[in-house]
Amino acid sequence: MSDDFRGRGGSPWGSPPGGGSNNGSGRGPRPPNIDEIIKEIQDKIKKFLPGGKSSGGKSIVLILLVLAFVWLASGLYRVLPDEQGVVLRFGKFIKTTQPGLNYHVPFPVENVLTPKVTKVNRIDIGFRSERDSGFSTGGGVADVPQESLMLTGDENIVNIDFSVFWVIKDAGNFLFKIQDPEGTVKAAAETAMREVIAKSDIQPILTEGRSKIEVETQEIIQNILDDYESGIQITQVQTQKADPPDQVIDAFRDVQAARADMERSKNEAEAYANDVIPRARGEGQKILQAAEAYKKEVVAKAEGEASRFVSIYNEYKNAKVVTQERMYLETMEKVLADIDKVIIEKNAGSGVVPYLPLPELSKKKVTN
Numbered sequence: 001m002s003d004d005f006r007g008r009g010g011s012p013w014g015s016p017p018g019g020g021s022n023n024g025s026g027r028g029p030r031p032p033n034i035d036e037i038i039k040e041i042q043d044k045i046k047k048f049l050p051g052g053k054s055s056g057g058k059s060i061v062l063i064l065l066v067l068a069f070v071w072l073a074s075g076l077y078r079v080l081p082d083e084q085g086v087v088l089r090f091g092k093f094i095k096t097t098q099p100g101l102n103y104h105v106p107f108p109v110e111n112v113l114t115p116k117v118t119k120v121n122r123i124d125i126g127f128r129s130e131r132d133s134g135f136s137t138g139g140g141v142a143d144v145p146q147e148s149l150m151l152t153g154d155e156n157i158v159n160i161d162f163s164v165f166w167v168i169k170d171a172g173n174f175l176f177k178i179q180d181p182e183g184t185v186k187a188a189a190e191t192a193m194r195e196v197i198a199k200s201d202i203q204p205i206l207t208e209g210r211s212k213i214e215v216e217t218q219e220i221i222q223n224i225l226d227d228y229e230s231g232i233q234i235t236q237v238q239t240q241k242a243d244p245p246d247q248v249i250d251a252f253r254d255v256q257a258a259r260a261d262m263e264r265s266k267n268e269a270e271a272y273a274n275d276v277i278p279r280a281r282g283e284g285q286k287i288l289q290a291a292e293a294y295k296k297e298v299v300a301k302a303e304g305e306a307s308r309f310v311s312i313y314n315e316y317k318n319a320k321v322v323t324q325e326r327m328y329l330e331t332m333e334k335v336l337a338d339i340d341k342v343i344i345e346k347n348a349g350s351g352v353v354p355y356l357p358l359p360e361l362s363k364k365k366v367t368n
Helices: 003-007 034-047 052-073 171-176 181-198 202-206 210-227 246-318 320-338 358-367
Strands: 076-079 085-089 092-097 100-103 110-113 121-125 127-129 141-143 149-151 157-168 232-243 342-344 355-357
Touching: 085 171, 092 171, 121 127, 121 181, 149 181, 157 181, 157 202, 157 210, 181 210, 181 232, 202 210, 202 232, 210 232, 246 320
Parallel strands: none
Antiparallel strands: 076 100, 085 092, 085 110, 121 157, 127 141, 149 157, 157 232, 342 355
């Protein structure tokens, strides 16, 4: 042991006040004097404060004021644009605060949580990626049939995978109204999808009806979460796959191909009907119009003949002989117009040709 240590009475605290090294019983060093240690600490603090010993009380007040100021200033906090402040008072939810600089009663009275409220969260139902499932399937996705197999309204089974995207709408309700947010969203989403699928036939589910199913499912999920006061907003429901079960998918594809052929034949028949029917209607209208024109022509001709007969009759009453001769000549002109005629004059002299072949003359005239 060093001399310096022994010079202090063999104790790390040094010699006790009064110069004694034993405690009266002679069995060891005396314990340190706590009052003197506190006094020494106070003297050292006073050296750094203005006024020395005469302003000791004021210095303590100043220290307390500084500590109080620091404590009060610790209540300032900032909420980022993608966050929402949740103020707790002795662990009980009090209020939510918006982005910016805010204040709360400092710890331990109040404290603040700032969850991210603009982050879009995703939950996959019916399948898991390799990253989520923890094992490799070779295709990158592991099917979860207990979630994806659902019964349709026409008593078929469909294997549907879909994803739900959601954000925090009310941080206070999100943190304290539900115990397992992700599990709650997943359960509500699976329930809503089964309800919608149970009301739909399998054909629109596999083809053009997916968008309608997504909208209806999103509405039902949101209603369920609002009833729970979960503070969650569903932004989108997206179907990833909708197929028949793997055991019957080949047969189902054959049925789909047959239906496609049926639709194609039906469309071709409709196209042929759309081509033939207008043409038939046009032909019918054409025949009707021709008949109507013929009717008008016959009626007009009959009316003309009747008017002509009446006019001839009127003339006949005024000059019967002339009219009779005229009618005779007109009739004979019509009757003899197409008959071959030969004129033979019995009394003709030597200077007149007794035979006149009028038909031959007509033929020569036509030829010339």
